[in-house]
Amino acid sequence: MAWVILVLSGVLEAVWATALGASNGFRRVVPTIVFVAGMGLSMVGLAFAMQEIPVGTAYAVWVGIGASLTVVVAVLRRQEAASLARIGLVLGLVACVVGLKVVS
Template sequence: MAWVILVLSGVLEAVWATALSASNGFKKVVPTIVFVAGMALSMVGLAFAMKSIPVGTAYAVWVGIGASLTVVVSILRRQESASLARLGLVFGLVACVVGLKVVS
């Protein structure tokens, strides 16, 4: 159950990071609310997961999921380019996150 919560918390990290960008420096209300709620839920989930997953592994997985999803969302929204190198590096990040799960 902790791993499921951790993955969901990583997804929420991508949600709040994207909302933070969309908030335009906290000038837009809805993205700001999504940012605050997403961040709070993401942190609660991370804290819960850390009860049974080592802190280094949990944090690396959480950040890896959030970072890679944030890049993918930015590419899909055409805010960042989708170069072969960028996609390869995101794939490598995901592979490292999966590797941490496998060796845990």
């Protein structure tokens, strides 16, 4: 169950990171609310998962999921360009996250 919560918390990290960018320096209300709620829930889930998963592994997986999904969302929204290098690096990050799960 801890792994499921950790993955969901990583997804929420991408949500709050994307909302932070959309908040325009906390000048837009809805993205700011999404940022605060997403960050709070993401942190609670991370803390819960760390009760069963080693801290270093949990944090690396959480960051990896959040960073990867944030890049994917930005590319899909055409806020960032998709290049072979970017796609390769994100896939490498995902491979590392999967590797951490396998060795844990």
